[in-house]
Amino acid sequence: MVEIISSQVNEKVSETSEAPVSVAGPNTPSSQVSAKKQSLSDIFTIFAAGAALVSDGYFNNTMTMINVLLRKEYPANYTSTVSTRVSNALLVGEVFGQVTIGLTCDYFGRKFALIMTTLTIVIGGILATAAHGVTTDGMFWMMTIARGIVGFGVGGEYPASSTSASEAANEHTLRNRGPVFIMVTNLPLSFGTPLAVIIFLIVFSACHQSHFSTVWRVCFGIGCIFPLSIFYFRLKMLNSVLYRRGAIKRKVPYLLVFRYYWRSLIGTCGAWFLYDFVTFPNGVFSGTIIASVVPSNANDVILRTAEWTLLLGTLALPGVFLGAYLCDRFGRKNTMMLGFSGYLVFGLIIGCSYDQITKIVPLFVVFYGLMQSSGNTGPGDMLGLISSETYATSIRGTCYGLSAAVGKAGAAIGTQAFTPIQNNLGKRWTFIIAAICGVVGILVTYFFVEDLTGEDLAERDKRFRAYLIENGWDGEMGEDDLKALAADGPMSGEVIAFNDPENGEK
Template identity: 75%
Template structure:
């Protein structure tokens, strides 16, 4: 079968007719619309449910760190705690880059199935962590968490790009809110969800048998991705992907020339967001335990659950307002929340920590503002800003830079507390909020939620104008027979 789109070098002045002329239309559709629509629906919901497992894994160490410190007070030092927590982040950085490329070259479905398997295998190994010595057990746990991180990190570009493309065809007018509710919401919900599971298991073990508690919690993490594995293995690649994929001769230099400013925006903002939010999430249990003097693990867990619950409303508010206020403005408002609440907590730390519920509320509001702004918008903007042929790669790179910020923040968290004091973890969050506002204002594009095909056509026109003559689309695709659709998109792209 012919390739869906074959590009040849054309004069830059030739607009919509040139683009439409170089769009080879085939007379039938490879996949029926009914089957594709059903696949898109399952892709959206399966992406959301699967990302709950990522949120669960990202937040599982929050209470596990507290428990392991109680169980192994001498062996589980701050160095070991940081290493185990960072293993997930290092794995996520590698997974986001590798799977980002994979889901562009091999397809969204192939990448998603692989990431699911990695999370399950890593979860099994973490559950079975063992060693001749306690330190050996922690090293096995570190390696297992790294494998989980590879799968969880790969879920970001694989699930998010497929969900965005599916929503673009299924519910184009509500793509933004739908995307947020199946990406950042399950990731954020993973926090209180992980704590809830932890508390249930802890109570079932009568607040003893700590080894059983963390092993069961690790094991439960294998269940969530398996529940949607059938739907994932049956899913189809999106129509956008099958029409816009670039599987050979990817013009990376042209991609950088076209998207350099946007990449600085999404990568820089994601770095700042994860630098603040991840260590403050992973070590929030440790922070609360230092405030709740002589508190039991159950008490710390209850406050941790309250913190996670307060952080959730920001996700819903951001989803409601993203189309009305604009993605860029929402992200700047969210970063401003870091400035406001970070300074309140940091400057009044000695006083506010004497009233634990008040401290937890302000802490939760800071986390909620992060969810409202960059937490919601970074994934959405990264899925909308880039053309389909390089969406996974650019999304994965942006998320990987973010997770690099998370790893650096996690590594620096304990030294900052030790040398500068607890309050400086929040003052630095406020500083990152200011820088985040500036990066967003200068580098992040102000998108309106238009059909993703328009961005594909603009990118295609740019490549053609620079002399790129490669092919777009899967070899086995038979594109939409209605040539008027593509011509209309081309005209709209050039006029925009």
């Protein structure tokens, strides 16, 4: 199959130019990019992904305490309907951002997509900070729109940051790609929860537990700092070698993509939907849940709720490290099923004993934290990793973005349904439903998620290319078209190079 691909590439090159084209190995940078420059770019790409996703985790969770605060500041206006709308705005924006930026980072490159997401997050954060209106309801509508814009950028970070980090880690630390990927993706996302609460506590205390409007505006504004801190590095970054070699910018064979990956798409989309359906409403409304079991006066409720919410977010972090440790030893698929089983166990424990366990706030928070931690161990860690490793480079951003978007649709539905479930079935049922989702998640993972081995991503690209050509696809691969490659001369052909590991031919 390598010979077939090589011959077809040579025929296309000969048609466009008589200039000789040297074919380099997949890890060889182009003549315009030195190996040192590419290596530094990959390292900064990995660290920048972590820094950017901190802001995503922060904005995802900043409403946890702001919801509690706004209910105290505007008791007549900030109803459950308004609270759900403002919280859901970010999730709706994320759905559009994940799909749009997923396509963008495949068509226009990882760098272009990352610059777009950074700017969108900053603009949306500034608008949320400055939210005003002729009426209080008008202010909440502006806040809703601003958070939707933030959500578009935050959602775009998922496919853009994660795919670029995975490809960069593949070049530098293949044996530890899984743990490294988790440390710069789900760890920053999960750390966003306690970070948002810590910043809230600092600002709340600085405002003497009053001046509520100043508190939430400052909290929104601080979220803009994180993406701005890595904006320069993103302007200077390079697209990965894998992307430059395997990009498909025209005639993307989506039908063949679906035929090749339909089972994997059901697995990643379905599991992500179930995970976000549980974890997002339980995260966004965790402050509200804890506030309902903390007896105290008005201001103390906010302070004590923040302290317990901080403990809850901190208890969820060890699951991230456990998942990173297990992903290579226990396997991606098995680790994800283990995490979903934690929803079953702890969801049933809390749900079945809700009336008794909520009378002991520390015990309730500990079990609540263990449930969140098990989610991080399994689907929280594994979904991003599996989605970045399953799909070929040419459509990695698209399929990753689609999977994450279906997940965020689950988060929006879960957030919308959270209050009606509590009001009609009782608060215990939010945890019992989490247990049910854990069972379904185990089944979806078992039947539809591939048991990955952590192999070089280039090998998966090679098999996908072979499948496309076997099925009659005659498009072009590489960041530049073949005419440009032929005109560039020696070393330009690295974007269409294939290696045969068995006989060393290129």
